[in-house]
Each structure stands twice: as C-alpha cells, then as structure tokens.
Amino acid sequence: MRTRTTLLDGGVHSALRAVGAAAKRGLGDAGLAELVQIRASQLNHCAYCLDMHLGIAREQGVSERQLDLLAAWEEAGEVFDGRVRAALALTEAVTVLTEGFVPDAVWEEATRHFDADALAHLLALIAAINSWNRLMVTRRIPAGGTAW
Template sequence: MTVRTRLLDPAVARAMSAVSAAAKKGLGDPALAELVVIRASQLNHCAFCLDMHLGIARGHGVDERRLDLLAAWEEAEEVFDERERAALALTEAVTVLTDGFVPDDVYDRAAAHFDATRLAHLIGLIVAINNWNRVMVGRRIPPGGYTP
C-alpha cells in the first residue's frame, strides 16, 4: 500500500490534537482512554493509531493480557470491569453507528458509570479518535514514526 500523502495542515493537526488532549484530560483515566482509542482504531483498521496507542497504553500500565483481549472484550468479562465494558460498548456504538444512532441502552449503560462531565469527555474522545483514524486511514499512513 502506498502512502497517498503525508501532508496534514498544521492548524488542523493542532486543533485535532487539542480536542483529543482535552477529552483525555477530562475523562480522568488515562488507561481507559487508551483502551477506548485502541478499540475504535481496531474497528477502523487504523494501523498507525494502533501502533501509537498500544505503546501509550503500555506506558500507562495497561497489561498485555488486556491489550490482547481488547478486540474480544465482550467475551472477556473477567478482564474488563463493568465501567470499562460500558465505555467500550459506547465506543463501538459511536464508531460504527450501525443503525444511524447510538442505542439508548448503550448510552444509558455508559451514563450509569460516568457523570455528565466525564460522559461528555468520553464521547468527545471517541469522536476525536474516529477523526484521527479517518485522517490516517484516508491518507494510508502506515504504522511507525510516532515518538512519544
């Protein structure tokens, strides 16, 4: 696969980075934030973002077993707690939008585990990583080249 372009307007990149950083900070749980962005990146097949965020997750102490089982989180009940599972369900619903909207039960499940402010930051984070995934996949940016 050939990279289409590496060009990304610096102002756009700064704005997208600011949204991501604000959402992560507001969520207040760096390990969960990385699980969310990794799961969205898996769904979107974004190798660049997976490569970057797997490394960041490890830096936040997320163990390999959790990373290995993230794609099958629904079947790995003993590995992810209910709060994480609610966040991952919301991540999938916002990322895929199968029915054109986020189902009420998925939203309500997340709302039971996050106050309104943290839920807003969680949704912002999901939207931000989906934007990044589309920017990277749309340009066919390969993994690698990320330096923390």
C-alpha cells in the same frame, strides 16, 4: 491512480491534538482513554493509531491481558470491569453507527458509569480518535509513519 497526500494542515493537526488532550484530561483515566482509542482504531483498521496507542497504553500500565483481549472484550469476562465495558460499548456504537444512531441501551449503560462531565469527555475522545483514524487510513499512513 493519483498518489495519496501525506500532508495534514498544521492547524488541523494542532486542533485535533488539543481536542484529544482535553478529552483525556477531562476523563481523568489515562488507561481507559487508551483502551477506547485502541478499540476504535481496531474497528477502523488504523495501523498508525494502533501502533501509537498500544505503546502509550503499555506506558500507562494497561495490562497485556487487557490489550490481548480487547478485540473480544465482550467475551473476556472479568478482564474488563463494568465501567470499561460501558466505555467500550459506547466506543463501538459511536464508531460504527450501524443503525444510524447510538442505541439507547448503550447510552443508558454509559450513564450508569460516567457522570455528565466524564461522559462528555469520553464522547469527545471517541470523536477525536475516529477523526484521526479517518485521516490516517484515508491517506494510508502506515504504523510508525512520520509523514504528515
């Protein structure tokens, strides 16, 4: 088997960072942004992104209880409010696309909690973290890895 590349073009790296940063700023909720990125990274089995975003989430004040229960958010009751639950449901639907599209019910629930601008930024954030996850998992960059 050929060795997997650890290289990532500098322009691609900069562009993806810019998309993620713009999406986070536009969303305006740093804690929610981290929960979304962690949940997508859990689904994609991306140790690198999990390691990074769990640390950032703690710095942003996301509770340990939320971090501990994120993988089972649907069963976690009041730990996650309706807005966070809508964002996590959208994150899962976009990340997995099991039926080839985001279900209308998931989209409608998201529109109840986010205006058009915030929803556009949330969707961009989900797309960005999924891109990062795929780049890191495909290249098998480990948690704490520094190779690009």
